[in-house]
């Protein structure tokens with residue numbers, strides 16, 4: 001923990017004197033790599049995020065309207081169990097996607113590199129940049145992932161007979177809760193980096209470990225960022241670390257492809273000075 005970043009410093013990067021001033025800061029907004037990565041955020045990416053948040057929010061609202069009549073006293077235990085299961089599932093997938101994006105690929109890859117891997121690279125060398133991102137930039141990509149699932153659910157509510165919807169309610173409830181948890185995962189992640197002015201209910205959820213707590217997520221932000229990838233609730237981080245899940249997965253991929261984990265991440269971390 002002593003090697004994690006001092007996030008109480010509100011991203012001024014002032015409490016850390018660079019090891020060697022001529023090399024540049026080790027992290028923060030003045031890090032050369034962080035500045036270069038931040039500059040790669042385009043207005044077209046922003047438009048995509050805006051569209052995805054809007055479409056997903058509309059689909060979510062419509063699903064709530066269609067699903068509401070099926071929620072009754074006798075289905076409350078089903079809703080509770082489905083929500084709990086969705087929290088575990090979302091946590092696992094948050095870890096899997098985060099691990100994949102942190103560990104493999106490169107910002108130079110066409111389309112996915114600049115638009116979808118870039119934020120992961122930026123986040124490691126300027127971790128609190130996320131706290132300066134607005135709702136759209138923070139959540140656009142997560143909302144995008146939910147659209148096919150919400151579309152599938154809505155199509156079912158509109159076209160399937162009521163008897164079929166009742167018999168599959170538990171599954172539909174689980175899938176809807178899962179899309180919700182996926183949608184809010186990066187907002188939860190942002191809150192885990194926010195040390196000032198968080199709403200009281202958010203701090204309470206963090207304190208009860210119902211969402212990712214701040215201190216818990218700091219285990220991930222220890223270079224070389226090779227563990228504690230789950231960022232929805234963080235519940236699976238300890239068990240996955242115990243069984244060395246990520247290490248085994250990386251060994252298998254390196255064996256099969258010859259690729260070296262975190263190659264691109266290391267490359268960006270070393271770009272301490274601006275390139276121009």
Ligand SMILES: [Zn+2]
Nearest residue numbers: 098102220225
């Ligand atoms: Zn990471």
Ligand SMILES: [Zn+2]
Nearest residue numbers: 123127189217
């Ligand atoms: Zn983080």
